[in-house]
Amino acid sequence: xxxxxxxxxxxxxxxxxxxxxxxxxxxxxxxxxxxxxxxxxxxxxxxxxxxxxxxxxxxxxxxxxxxxxxxxxxxxxxxxxxxxxxxxxxxxxxxxxxxxxxxxxxxxxxxxxxxxxxxxxxxxxxxxxxxxxxxxxxxxxxxxxxxxxxxxxxxxxxxxxxxxxxxxxxxxxxxxxxxxxxxxxxxxx
Numbered sequence: 001x002x003x004x005x006x007x008x009x010x011x012x013x014x015x016x017x018x019x020x021x022x023x024x025x026x027x028x029x030x031x032x033x034x035x036x037x038x039x040x041x042x043x044x045x046x047x048x049x050x051x052x053x054x055x056x057x058x059x060x061x062x063x064x065x066x067x068x069x070x071x072x073x074x075x076x077x078x079x080x081x082x083x084x085x086x087x088x089x090x091x092x093x094x095x096x097x098x099x100x101x102x103x104x105x106x107x108x109x110x111x112x113x114x115x116x117x118x119x120x121x122x123x124x125x126x127x128x129x130x131x132x133x134x135x136x137x138x139x140x141x142x143x144x145x146x147x148x149x150x151x152x153x154x155x156x157x158x159x160x161x162x163x164x165x166x167x168x169x170x171x172x173x174x175x176x177x178x179x180x181x182x183x184x185x186x187x188x189x
Contacts, residue, residue: 027175027177027179027181027182028165028181028182028183028184029168029174029175029177029181029182029183030183030184032174032175032183032184033183033184033185033186034165034166034168034183034184034185034186035185035186036073036185036186036187036188038166038185039112039164039166039185040069042099042110042111042112042166043069043099043112044069045101046099046100046101047066047067048064048065048066048067048099049064049065049067049075049077049097049098049099049114050062050063050064050097050098050099050100051063051064051065051077051085051095051096051097051118051159052095052096052097052098053084053085053088053089053092053095053118054088054092054094055087055088055091055092056091056092061084061085061088063079063083063084063085065077065078065079065085066078066133067097067099068132068133068135068136069132070128070132071188072188073161073164073187073188074116074158074159074160074161075097075114075116075158075159075161076121076129076132076133076156076157076158076159077133077156077157077159078133078143078147078148078154078155078156078157079154079155079157080153080154080155081120081155086120086155086157089118089119089120089157090120093117093118093119094115094116094117095115095116095117095118095159096113096114096115096116097113097114097159098111098112098113098114099111099112099114100112100167107169109167110166110167111166111167112164112165112166112167112185113164113165113166113167113182114159114161114163114164115161115162115163115164116159116160116161116162116163117159117160117162118157118158118159118160119157119158119160120155120156120157121155121156121157121158123149125156125158126145126148126149126156129148129156129158130143130144130145130148130156133156163184164184164185164187165182165183165184165185166182166183166185167180167181167182168180168181168182168183
């Protein structure tokens with residue numbers, strides 16, 4: 001198990017690396033790994049994630065967005081280019097996201113956590129973005145190129161994911177503790 005702050009309230013202040021922290025800590029167990037399949041199953045059954053961005057001054061913003069993940073684990077979504085989170089990405093590309101089912105009963109949740117860098121998808125990536133986003137959508141809901149280019153009101157964004165974790169319940173033998181924790185995910189092959 002890694003040496004992280006104890007679970008529970010932490011006095012706001014500075015971490016050992018000098019960055020600010022505060023609020024609640026979650027234990028990360030680096031000695032265990034979740035499989036790509038386990039991670040993919042969580043992500044594949046859900047349609048929305050909460051995207052965390054920050055502006056130039058570091059002011060955070062969280063937005064729910066419809067998303068799809070491609071076969072290498074990058075995440076695509078569509079947003080209005082003038083939305084707050086889109087503007088934040090233009091200023092600062094570091095992002096984080098959480099995928100979870102908000103209707104799950106307490107004690108039965110599953111979740112995936114993602115960290116990476118996001119950017120607007122340009123011409124060469126439009127076809128891949130549309131193919132990924134439209135996968136599994138009924139035809140009337142599918143996006144087309146006119147909606148995400150030129151005078152279209154939406155744009156495709158891509159998060160190149162650098163790190164992934166899943167939530168594991170305190171009863172999971174991988175946690176080494178009685179409280180929920182997160183464990184890193186093996187990258188796709």
